[in-house]
Amino acid sequence: xxxxxxxxxxxxxxxxxxxxxxxxxxxxxxxxxxxxxxxxxxxxxxxxxxxxxxxxxxxxxxxxxxxxxxxxxxxxxxxxxxxxxxxxxxxxxxxxxxxxxxxxxxxxxxxxxxxxxxxxxxxxxxxxxxxxxxxxxxxxxxxxxxxxxxxxxxxxxxxxxxxxxxxxxxxxxxxxxxxxxxxxxxxxxxxxxxxxxxxxxxxxxxxxxxxxxxxxxxxxxxxxxxxxxxxxxxxxxxxxxxxxxxxxxxxxxxxxxxxxxxxxxxxxxxxxxxxxxxxxxxxxxxx
Amino acid sequence: xxxxxxxxxxxxxxxxxxxxxxxxxxxxxxxxxxxxxxxxxxxxxxxxxxxxxxxxxxxxxxxxxxxxxxxxxxxxxxxxxxxxxxxxxxxxxxxxxxxxxxxxxxxxxxxxxxxxxxxxxxxxxxxxxxxxxxxxxxxxxxxxxxxxxxxxxxxxxxxxxxxxxxxxxxxxxxxxxxxxxxxxxxxxxxxxxxxxxxxxxxxxxxxxxxxxxxxxxxxxxxxxxxxxxxxxxxxxxxxxxxxxxxxxxxxxxxxxxxxxxxxxxxxxxxxxxxxxxxxxxxxxxxxxxxxxxxxxxxxxxxxxxxxxxxxxxxxxxxxxxxxxxxxxxxxxxxxxxxxxxxxxxxxxxxxxxxxxxxxxxxxxxxxxxxxxxxxxxxxxxxxxxxxxxxxxxxxxxxxxxxxxxxxxxxxxxxxxxxxxxxxxxxxxxxxxxxxxxxxxxxxxxxxxxx
Numbered sequence: 001x002x003x004x005x006x007x008x009x010x011x012x013x014x015x016x017x018x019x020x021x022x023x024x025x026x027x028x029x030x031x032x033x034x035x036x037x038x039x040x041x042x043x044x045x046x047x048x049x050x051x052x053x054x055x056x057x058x059x060x061x062x063x064x065x066x067x068x069x070x071x072x073x074x075x076x077x078x079x080x081x082x083x084x085x086x087x088x089x090x091x092x093x094x095x096x097x098x099x100x101x102x103x104x105x106x107x108x109x110x111x112x113x114x115x116x117x118x119x120x121x122x123x124x125x126x127x128x129x130x131x132x133x134x135x136x137x138x139x140x141x142x143x144x145x146x147x148x149x150x151x152x153x154x155x156x157x158x159x160x161x162x163x164x165x166x167x168x169x170x171x172x173x174x175x176x177x178x179x180x181x182x183x184x185x186x187x188x189x190x191x192x193x194x195x196x197x198x199x200x201x202x203x204x205x206x207x208x209x210x211x212x213x214x215x216x217x218x219x220x221x222x223x224x225x226x227x228x229x230x231x232x233x234x235x236x237x238x239x240x241x242x243x244x245x246x247x248x249x250x251x252x253x254x255x256x257x258x259x260x261x262x263x264x265x266x267x268x269x270x271x272x273x274x275x276x277x278x279x280x281x282x283x284x285x286x287x
Numbered sequence: 288x289x290x291x292x293x294x295x296x297x298x299x300x301x302x303x304x305x306x307x308x309x310x311x312x313x314x315x316x317x318x319x320x321x322x323x324x325x326x327x328x329x330x331x332x333x334x335x336x337x338x339x340x341x342x343x344x345x346x347x348x349x350x351x352x353x354x355x356x357x358x359x360x361x362x363x364x365x366x367x368x369x370x371x372x373x374x375x376x377x378x379x380x381x382x383x384x385x386x387x388x389x390x391x392x393x394x395x396x397x398x399x400x401x402x403x404x405x406x407x408x409x410x411x412x413x414x415x416x417x418x419x420x421x422x423x424x425x426x427x428x429x430x431x432x433x434x435x436x437x438x439x440x441x442x443x444x445x446x447x448x449x450x451x452x453x454x455x456x457x458x459x460x461x462x463x464x465x466x467x468x469x470x471x472x473x474x475x476x477x478x479x480x481x482x483x484x485x486x487x488x489x490x491x492x493x494x495x496x497x498x499x500x501x502x503x504x505x506x507x508x509x510x511x512x513x514x515x516x517x518x519x520x521x522x523x524x525x526x527x528x529x530x531x532x533x534x535x536x537x538x539x540x541x542x543x544x545x546x547x548x549x550x551x552x553x554x555x556x557x558x559x560x561x562x563x564x565x566x567x568x569x570x571x572x573x574x575x576x577x578x579x580x581x582x583x584x585x586x587x588x589x590x591x592x593x594x595x596x597x598x599x600x601x602x603x604x605x606x607x608x609x610x611x612x613x614x615x616x617x618x619x620x621x622x623x624x625x626x627x628x629x630x631x632x633x634x635x636x637x638x639x640x641x642x643x644x645x646x647x648x649x650x651x652x653x654x655x656x657x658x659x660x661x662x663x664x665x666x667x668x669x670x671x672x673x674x675x676x677x678x679x680x681x682x683x684x685x686x687x688x689x690x691x692x693x694x695x696x697x698x699x700x701x702x703x704x705x706x707x708x709x710x711x712x713x714x715x716x717x718x719x720x721x722x723x724x725x726x727x728x729x730x731x732x733x734x735x736x737x
Binding site: 037038039040041052057058059060121122124125126127129145147148149151231232234235236237238248251252253254255 | 365368369372373375376393394397399499500501548549550552553554555558561562693696697700704705707708710711713714722725726728729730
């Protein structure tokens, strides 16, 4: 009986994982082998949906995968580096001032998604009524069609900046826990501010930093609502990552079979990235 | 003992008869329950739901114990259709569904809606059948069977600014003549010429504006260039590369000449309508007749706010599109359909039939400013007073029904992406045509390339 107790405690969690991850994943895999459409009925078509994808019969899929890599790399870099620098800055400020700036930087996260997206749409509106174009107009410069010219950059910025507050909050707590003596000792030894960050702080906050990297990677891979609202994934698929393309195929065009095959690729990609990060970031705990 | 047994048998038998009779009586009295799902999107076409409710009141007044539950969705079609699919697969779908014509083939193929031939073509309904405008039945027909009863035609049309044209020196009579579909001047070339003049004179910022996103506008322009969408013999989707090329070249020319913004795909809807109502653009080519109503209900105009009927009549006009084979008014029909799982198809049709009476359709048309589907609506006293709606009916003479095919949504997304690529300079016309062919082959089963 005593041996069973840990399993009893872990059972609710296993049930939740089964209900909200394993069963949907298995169902998605099953649907990916069918030609299911709007009626939610589908005939078995084997691996046809996957061959359509991997043989590049779908002329957009290569572009979509490239977009996914660019988007992920860009947004992740902004979120992690931005969050780390802000955490370091606010932790260095300390006290009420540090808390105030953390609060200010937390505002984007507290903003409702529609409002956040609208702010970006307004800022980069290509007509004279867009914020940036208004500013340009005031200084005598012509406006630009920002969203159609730089769609990927804009969605990277909108999503990357939104990730900063969470990263900053976790990392500023982690930096705050570094014993003061260590920082002080390194200063006495002549380390510069930059060296302290690179050689002292980052190694000491490696675990939360790694967790945030993996967490944000999965988040950027699977979320697309801001992209949908700001650029719609366009123009001509220029800002469509895999998650948005999957959604469009499955729920806009109601190609549930093909959409599920794309979703399976997304699931496998996420797992590969997690395992890859475990290796790269050295996250294997010593026994 | 024997007596008691006989008495007991007689008692039980009597009780059984009384019970059975009571049940039969109850069955007679049981109300008919119907559910209907209707959609805007948006709040304007709420008469799609209300007309069903008033038709139900009429049936109740005639003695039918009818319990009708109507839902009106202001959502977009995507979530509305997903809700219906989920309800259908779980056996909880409504009996009546209001839908756009483009989804009818898909629902018909999946046997999710009933063919209404036996009702619509019945001898008792012939007068009604003939009263609907020609071509509209075609919009709700798939593989020779009728699946819906048209409620309205969303009339896609060209909006032009009379005030700008006056500033160009045109008299009202000249404007009327130029935009008369029968006029020899009513051509695409003439529109481009006027747009250039207005832009060069600094009267407008743009000559043309169209909609954002994947919408029906993208069918309009293919129709303008005489394109086909569906092969009549096989029912398969067609990629008409000749019409597509002309369509792409037309839009590219407009962008290159500075008459159309290259980034319209990223414009906000409120800005698009602002340009239209403030006369910042000469031609608004992405709209439909119902926007006349929208401009009176929403304050898109920065100074004037909501526009009055008088302002609109004085400063704006509508016309069909000048197609290469004559004027084209693309019409998308919205219809009542009956869901295949209903237990009461006869009563459902009776209800629909009353909801599309000329009086109710007139009310719907006046509420929404969308095209009426029956000729006799024009004879309704309240409709006769509507100057704008009479104009809508006039341009409906050039109606061409929107295409119908299960892969239409896929086609619409493809053509929008290709066009956004051309307008933003990411694609050449050749590459866009190549993309359309390759993507259609990958995404649309049995597609025919012409």
